[in-house]
Amino acid sequence: xxxxxxxxxxxxxxxxxxxxxxxxxxxxxxxxxxxxxxxxxxxxxxxxxxxxxxxxxxxxxxxxxxxxxxxxxxxxxxxxxxxxxxxxxxxxxxxxxxxxxxxxxxxxxxxxxxxxxxxxxxxxxxxxxxxxxxxxxxxxxxxxxxxxxxxxxxxxxxxxxxxxxxxxxxxx
Amino acid sequence: xxxxxxxxxxxxxxxxxxxxxxxxxxxxxxxxxxxxxxxxxxxxxxxxxxxxxxxxxxxxxxxxxxxxxxxxxxxxxxxxxxxxxxxxxxxxxxxxxxxxxxxxxxxxxxxxxxxxxxxxxxxxx
Numbered sequence: 001x002x003x004x005x006x007x008x009x010x011x012x013x014x015x016x017x018x019x020x021x022x023x024x025x026x027x028x029x030x031x032x033x034x035x036x037x038x039x040x041x042x043x044x045x046x047x048x049x050x051x052x053x054x055x056x057x058x059x060x061x062x063x064x065x066x067x068x069x070x071x072x073x074x075x076x077x078x079x080x081x082x083x084x085x086x087x088x089x090x091x092x093x094x095x096x097x098x099x100x101x102x103x104x105x106x107x108x109x110x111x112x113x114x115x116x117x118x119x120x121x122x123x124x125x126x127x128x129x130x131x132x133x134x135x136x137x138x139x140x141x142x143x144x145x146x147x148x149x150x151x152x153x154x155x156x157x158x159x160x161x162x163x164x165x166x167x168x169x170x171x172x
Numbered sequence: 173x174x175x176x177x178x179x180x181x182x183x184x185x186x187x188x189x190x191x192x193x194x195x196x197x198x199x200x201x202x203x204x205x206x207x208x209x210x211x212x213x214x215x216x217x218x219x220x221x222x223x224x225x226x227x228x229x230x231x232x233x234x235x236x237x238x239x240x241x242x243x244x245x246x247x248x249x250x251x252x253x254x255x256x257x258x259x260x261x262x263x264x265x266x267x268x269x270x271x272x273x274x275x276x277x278x279x280x281x282x283x284x285x286x287x288x289x290x291x292x293x294x295x296x297x
Contacts, residue, residue: 150280169241
């Protein structure tokens with residue numbers, strides 16, 4: 001979007017310049033200089049994007065051992081996943097950031113890294129399995145009006161056909 | 173609104189007020205189909221047979237429904253209910269769907285315990 005806007009402005013400037021040059025040439029009664037409008041079109045930036053050198057793998061941070069600290073090796077461990085923070089982990093395992101820092105002898109709350117094993121007081125329960133929506137063997141014999149489906153969690157029983165008589169009345 | 177029989181010996185009376193009732197179908201072939209003493213006004217009809225017997229035997233129904241707008245017509249209705257645990261265990265009012273038989277609409281009929289049964293239009297076909 002930014003590049004497109006820039007191109008549009010560039011065309012205007014060059015076109016404006018071309019008009020100016022053209023009118024100037026006319027006022028001087030000289031042969032007009034061909035206006036290189038095609039240049040403008042050809043001026044679409046086709047420059048190859050510069051190759052950004054691949055980032056070198058940053059060295060895994062190392063935790064400076066906290067002197068006189070004993071990790072809670074009696075606690076279970078979890079492995080830090082991408083996006084994890086000590087605060088978020090603490091919410092899952094029922095511990096404060098300070099407790100986790102102390103239990104793992106971390107220099108600070110910012111020094112965890114992906115793949116690191118952390119001692120936690122309890123392992124969070126696994127997420128509940130995703131229950132697939134059952135495919136109903138019997139379809140509803142009609143289409144629900146908007147918002148009138150009451151039983152989205154159940155399938156219908158088979159349709160029962162009824163031989164009936166119907167009659168409309170004036171009242172009711 | 174219609175009264176109807178469902179072939180299982182039940183007459184459903186569905187009122188415009190949003191409630192519905194059922195009555196056992198007690199009419200049998202050989203019994204009078206109608207009451208000749210009840211003469212409908214022009215353009216109206218006295219219900220006959222099963223619907224007519226409920227209409228004649230229940231003054232409140234008759235008062236509420238008035239005269240029929242048309243002769244009764246046969247249709248193949250459809251009845252369907254949700255599966256799963258009984259509604260009483262799900263703490264919800266039992267209900268089922270009935271093809272109204274006309275106008276392509278399907279009614280959801282709630283069987284309200286200790287109260288008037290209610291209904292609403294649930295969908296179309």
